[in-house]
């Protein structure tokens with residue numbers, strides 16, 4: 001009889017997820033008590049693969065917020081039109097100014113935070129528009145990007161002075177890896193196996209995911225039951241590199 005270990009993708013409460021929740025609480029609590037012109041911009045940054053997009057999307061979905069991922073070819077008009085669309089504006093104007101007015105109206109009415117992912121690739125280009133949105137509506141906007149994002153925001157003093165907090169997505173920890181494997185496969189991990197997978201990942205959750213899928217296959221094929229040892233973990237991580 002072969003053992004069949006399944007990989008079930010699960011959203012894991014990693015350290016970064018918890019830190020992000022805390023940051024959002026701070027931003028939202030602040031919303032009621034801060035005066036005009038106070039900080040309502042959030043900055044979430046970190047190397048690719050650490051779970052920024054997934055974490056933000058999950059939060060946004062749960063709280064019925066608008067999340068947009070930018071596309072490199074966008075002009076200012078494209079950006080504003082996308083915002084209109086996501087905010088549920090039916091007739092999307094063909095001019096920037098009109099788009100902007102409608103966005104302001106919707107954001108003010110809804111009071112929901114807005115998440116904008118991969119914004120750093122535009123450099124300063126959209127930052128002024130975003131600053132105006134925050135300033136005029138008093139709403140919360142969270143920008144998400146890779147390591148250069150906080151530097152870009154700091155270069156623009158008016159943006160930075162409105163930034164409530166910059167949160168870095170850190171490399172995933174050993175306990176994150178352990179939680180991930182356990183929750184997605186049900187496998188029990190030895191300390192050594194966790195260390196091996198953590199090291200192989202370099203802190204990247206995308207690699208943890210890939211190696212965990214391999215681990216589930218390897219455990220099934222080799223009919224391993226019980227705790228995953230270092231050897232089996234090494235097999236899974238090595239397959240990851242080859243495949």
Ligand SMILES: Nc1ncnc2c1ncn2[C@@H]1O[C@H](COP(=O)(O)OP(=O)(O)O)[C@@H](O)[C@H]1O
Pocket residue numbers: 010011012013014017046047048049050051052053054055169205206209
């Ligand atoms: N908290 C989480 N629980 C489970 N899987 C996650 C979690 N966060 C991210 N992932 C997965 O890890 C991979 C990388 O995440 P992603 O959000 O795209 O990272 P980033 O935006 O930082 O590059 C994706 O496959 C994603 O589904």
Ligand SMILES: [Mg+2]
Pocket residue numbers: 052053054117
């Ligand atoms: Mg991303």
